[in-house]
Amino acid sequence: MSTLALRPLANTLYRNNNLFLFLLLTPPLLWFGVAYLGSLFALLWQSFYTFDSFSMSVSPEFTLENYRSLFDATNLDIILRTLGMAISVTLACAAIAFPIAYYMTRYATPRERGCFYVGVMLPMWASYIVKAYAWTVILSQQGILYWFINHLGLTNGLNQVLQLPIIGGNTLATSNLGRFIVFTYLWLPFMILPIQAALERVPSNLLQASSDLGARPGQTFRKILFPLVFPGVIAGSIFTFSLTLGDYIIPQLIGPSGLYIGNMVYTMQGSVGNMPLAAAFTVVPIVLIAIYLKMAKRAGAFDAL
Amino acid sequence: MTIAVEFSSVSRHYGSVKAVDSVSIAIAEGEFFSMLGPSGSGKTTCLRLIAGFEQPTSGSIKIFGKEVANTPPYEREVNTVFQDYALFPHMNVLENVAYGLRVKDVANIECMKRAEDALALVALAEYGQRKPSELSGGQRQRVALARALVNRPRVLLLDEPLGALDLKLREKMQMELKTLHKKLGITFIYVTHDQGEALAMSDRVAVFNRGRIEQVDTPRNLYTQPKTSFVADFVGTANVVSGDLAQLIVGDRQPFSIRPEHIRMDGTGEVSVNGVVADIQYHGATSKIEVDVSGQSIAMVVSNTEQPDAQLPEIGKNLSLCWSKTHMVMLETA
Incomplete structure (x- = not known):
């Protein structure tokens, strides 16, 4: 077909902006509505179905039993364990990401910045499973980390840390500390990039104006830079937070026994076949993140947007 | 006569580029002093050297007789009105103006009072609760001015403050700045590339060209007795x-x-x-x-x-x- 034949169509679309928008947006909106939101609501719908543990079958009878059972001691334990890890990982990622992002934005030459981008993204190009297994090797007692700590003469120190409650364990690979390290490693890029993008949007003359008006560097950071970058930190933390809440591989490979929300969903819908409870568990991260955003909003996270 | 700001053979080099090349000036207290020149002539760098955002490569800068080489911007008795205003977008107008007092731990009541006074000075008393994004260019300009004045600086630095305004508003603001200067009696150091503006407002003007000062004189002398062909051509x-x-x-x-x-x-x-x-x-x-x-x-x-x-x-x-x-x-x- 020649371009000449397309011209009437092009002219019609140019004149009729609504038709153009309709054609442009319908496919992605259908995809988004059906594939994303539709399947999510279908899943949530099932969380109100009844599971008969005797016949191991699901019947479409309305019940709140699945949600009530989330508050059983064992299930609550799973939720709190996952939540605790997600919060720690998010805080650690933010603490590590901010200086890196700050350096990238304010000091790095364009060339250095390019290297940083590649450096931050490179780990994301490798398979997640490969990285997870690699960490089991790194953290094992014959692994490079133990070797390194041994050569620094810090083995005693490490053992003492591993004896601490909650974070400790027999070895790094079976401790919550090890699991925390792996999570922090995995999700760090998701924190660096949004913070970096937010920092880039802060004009440097705002920092100069603050300094000019008599603010010491610490005050400029607290009152100007951080409030303006806070939305970026929140964006990054939604990634690190929700990725930790939803993960079910790392908890299996590294760290002590004890299920995470992700494992619970996996087990319930897979081997047990209790789809309604799995669906109810899926609601937990959604609610937690909604609460988190509410708190962030109240703390003024989005005032600068 | 007290000297407010004194440059002695000040240079600022970026690699091989001499942004400011051996500049010496003495600006008297209470003077309206303009730095005039085309873009890239070193006038803004000189202003940033006084504010403390840049450090001289060589030479000495004194503010009220005190060498400021090791004084960071937040300890200098000067305040700046930035070219694009640099208002804090997450604060309302009053908070912006009060910022300079807040960071110095001035008591809240006094803070608010002085910020409101400063806003009244620029005829924006009603606008305290607005965000900078809700103001027009001219209003933002006034907020930037009030914010810089609230600390009662001994020297006010203005970096092409009227550059983004349209002609009529610019002329109006020129008059207001001149009136304000008389009222406050502090030193104004004004950077501009607009020779008409410099002539209309200043007590003295320094004409910059390629990092050097070509001539420092009163507007009338600059116009009637230019020393170099650059000054003759650039001024008028x-x-x-x-x-x-x-x-x-x-x-x-x-x-x-x-x-x-x-x-x-x-x-x-x-x-x-x-x-x-x-x-x-x-x-x-x-x-x-x-x-x-x-x-x-x-x-x-x-x-x-x-x-x-x-x-x-x-x-x-x-x-x-x-x-x-x-x-x-x-x-x-x-």
Whole structure:
């Protein structure tokens, strides 16, 4: 077909902006509505179905039993364990990401910045499973980390840390500390990039104006830079937070026994076949993140947007 | 007379680029001092050196007699009005203005009172609760001014503060700044590339070119007695004549300048030269006539009220230009 034949169509679309928008947006909106939101609501719908543990079958009878059972001691334990890890990982990622992002934005030459981008993204190009297994090797007692700590003469120190409650364990690979390290490693890029993008949007003359008006560097950071970058930190933390809440591989490979929300969903819908409870568990991260955003909003996270 | 800001052989180099090249100036307390020059001439760098955002490569800067080489911006008794205002977008207008007091732990009540006073000073008392994004360019400009003044600086630095405003508003703000300067009695150091602005407002003007100061003088002296061809050309408009043409007209190759408004075509004046009318531009109250004299263009301005249209020469016709020797200014050879 020649371009000449397309011209009437092009002219019609140019004149009729609504038709153009309709054609442009319908496919992605259908995809988004059906594939994303539709399947999510279908899943949530099932969380109100009844599971008969005797016949191991699901019947479409309305019940709140699945949600009530989330508050059983064992299930609550799973939720709190996952939540605790997600919060720690998010805080650690933010603490590590901010200086890196700050350096990238304010000091790095364009060339250095390019290297940083590649450096931050490179780990994301490798398979997640490969990285997870690699960490089991790194953290094992014959692994490079133990070797390194041994050569620094810090083995005693490490053992003492591993004896601490909650974070400790027999070895790094079976401790919550090890699991925390792996999570922090995995999700760090998701924190660096949004913070970096937010920092880039802060004009440097705002920092100069603050300094000019008599603010010491610490005050400029607290009152100007951080409030303006806070939305970026929140964006990054939604990634690190929700990725930790939803993960079910790392908890299996590294760290002590004890299920995470992700494992619970996996087990319930897979081997047990209790789809309604799995669906109810899926609601937990959604609610937690909604609460988190509410708190962030109240703390003024989005005032600068 | 107290010296507010003193530069002694100050240079600021970026690699091989000499942004500021051995500049020495002394700015008196209470003076309205302008730094005038084209972009890249080093005037803004000089302002940033005073504010403390830049450090000199060599030379010494004193503010009220105190060497400031090791004084960070937040400990200097100067405040800046930034070119694009640099208002904090996450704070409302009042918070922006109060910021300089807040960070110095001034008590809340006094903080608010002084911030409101500063806003009233720039006639924005009603706008305290608005966000900067809800204000017009001129209003943001005033907020930036109030914010810089709330700390009661001894020197106020203004970095092309009116650059983003349209002509009418700019003229209005020029008047207001001048009034404010009189009222406060503090030193204003004003950076601009607009010679009209510098002439209209300043007590003294420093003309910058390529990192160096060409001349520091009162506006009147700059205009009537420019020292270099750059100053003659940059401050107002001037015909700078040198070399062969100067030899032809006055019998000496030394460059001189003659203002377009001092050239006449009625035959009065000791100096005269013939040329061909190349172009005539109508500017309302005046008309500008471009005359080609031995290949160089010389501009003259005639008043349209004294000189009705009919008497304007025609393009392509010969014209005899003349002027009085007293209006010629001999310039330093570059």
